[in-house]
Amino acid sequence: MAHLVDGVVCTPVIVAGATIAVVGIATGLRRIEGDRLPYCGLMSAAFFVASLMHVPVGPSNVHLILNGLLGIVLGWGAVPAIFVGLLLQALFFGYGGITVLGVNTVIMGLPAVACFYLFAPALQREGRYAWTWGAVAGAFAILLTCGCVGAALALSGREFVPAAQLVFLTHLPLMAVEAVLTGTIVVFLQRVKPEVLILPSQLPAEQPGRA
Amino acid sequence: VRQFARLLSVALLLALPATSASAHKLKVFAFAEGETIRGLVYFSGNGPAQGTRIQVFDPDGALLAEATTDSEGHFTIIAARRVDHRIGADSGDGHHAEYVVRADELSPALPAVIGPSAAELETMIERTVARQVGPLREQLDAFEDQVRWHDVLGGLGYILGITGIACYLIGRRNRQP
Numbered sequence: 121m122a123h124l125v126d127g128v129v130c131t132p133v134i135v136a137g138a139t140i141a142v143v144g145i146a147t148g149l150r151r152i153e154g155d156r157l158p159y160c161g162l163m164s165a166a167f168f169v170a171s172l173m174h175v176p177v178g179p180s181n182v183h184l185i186l187n188g189l190l191g192i193v194l195g196w197g198a199v200p201a202i203f204v205g206l207l208l209q210a211l212f213f214g215y216g217g218i219t220v221l222g223v224n225t226v227i228m229g230l231p232a233v234a235c236f237y238l239f240a241p242a243l244q245r246e247g248r249y250a251w252t253w254g255a256v257a258g259a260f261a262i263l264l265t266c267g268c269v270g271a272a273l274a275l276s277g278r279e280f281v282p283a284a285q286l287v288f289l290t291h292l293p294l295m296a297v298e299a300v301l302t303g304t305i306v307v308f309l310q311r312v313k314p315e316v317l318i319l320p321s322q323l324p325a326e327q328p329g330r331a
Numbered sequence: 332v333r334q335f336a337r338l339l340s341v342a343l344l345l346a347l348p349a350t351s352a353s354a355h356k357l358k359v360f361a362f363a364e365g366e367t368i369r370g371l372v373y374f375s376g377n378g379p380a381q382g383t384r385i386q387v388f389d390p391d392g393a394l395l396a397e398a399t400t401d402s403e404g405h406f407t408i409i410a411a412r413r414v415d416h417r418i419g420a421d422s423g424d425g426h427h428a429e430y431v432v433r434a435d436e437l438s439p440a441l442p443a444v445i446g447p448s449a450a451e452l453e454t455m456i457e458r459t460v461a462r463q464v465g466p467l468r469e470q471l472d473a474f475e476d477q478v479r480w481h482d483v484l485g486g487l488g489y490i491l492g493i494t495g496i497a498c499y500l501i502g503r504r505n506r507q508p
Contacts, residue, residue, distance in 0.1 A: 154498070154501040154502070157497050157501060158498070160497075161494025164490045165490045165491070168486050172483065204490060204493055205490070208486040208490065209486070212485060212486050
């Protein structure tokens with residue numbers, strides 16, 4: 121599960137995760153533009169509901185995360201959006217623990233931001249390959265999430281390494297599902313509401329400067 | 332003469348078992364001493380009947396206990412219930428005798444009907460309750476695990492609210508300068 125539960129990771133990891141999460145959330149809040157705030161809420165809602173879409177994988181079952189999509193659309197704003205989604209998931213569904221909220225935010229937020237920097241510019245430049253870039257972003261976000269889970273577990277004790285490998289294996293099918301889904305959603309947004317995907321102040325290509 | 336002889340032989344045949352039975356008729360006597368039934372089996376006029384099989388039945392005919400008389404024809408049975416004890420003695424060679432020890436001779440402390448013991452009763456009740464409550468508990472567990480629609484809607488409502496507050500704050504910040 122990408123949602124770590126209470127008591128799985130050790131205290132230093134929890135503290136480090138919380139610190140990074142606070143920095144990420146602050147950065148995200150500062151970078152969200154006023155008129156993009158509704159998208160942030162929308163994406164947070166999508167993230168929140170996506171966790172209910174379960175994909176059965178052998179004995180385990182994983183659910184959608186959609187952090188790749190959030191990264192592409194929101195950039196740094198994905199971090200607070202993911203944090204809110206995670207908080208509500210923990211409170212309402214019992215997915216993931218409260219003390220590890222910071223760690224979970226980093227585990228899912230970091231890949232989102234990475235996807236933003238790696239794939240959002242390409243997505244803007246090469247609109248024709250939107251599906252491909254979206255799919256790559258979706259799969260890459262899951263891959264990186266698994267890496268983060270593995271790192272968090274490994275830092276908490278060596279015996280968790282096999283568990284981290286298991287997480288990676290069970291998330292392989294999810295990568296495929298997320299790739300298809302993210303690619304499709306990106307193409308859909310591009311056709312129906314392209315302004316959702318445009319990130320004016322955050323693209324390295326154009327820096328209009330904020331008022 | 333022939334007819335008389337036939338009648339005589341029939342009479343003899345009839346009389347023979349009767350005389351032999353009365354000659355050493357098997358008899359049982361028993362009395363209750365609290366919860367213990369002591370008894371004696373003897374052949375009338377011929378002394379104790381040793382090694383005689385004793386079977387004790389309740390009024391419904393169910394076997395309660397079995398015993399064998401000792402060398403002096405005595406036997407002892409521990410009664411478990413306060414009911415009439417029908418004691419049958421069988422010497423194995425066709426002799427049979429019965430004697431009834433009545434319920435009121437036995438200790439009043441004995442129960443008339445043996446029910447399950449307290450511990451057995453407890454396990455029986457527990458088993459029954461568990462069987463009836465089990466499916467319910469399963470249902471409850473499944474119900475708690477279910478992600479309920481109002482939870483989803485509630486979460487979406489919170490997100491909407493948070494977004495609204497953020498919009499308001501940004502709007503106020505933009506208006507101030």
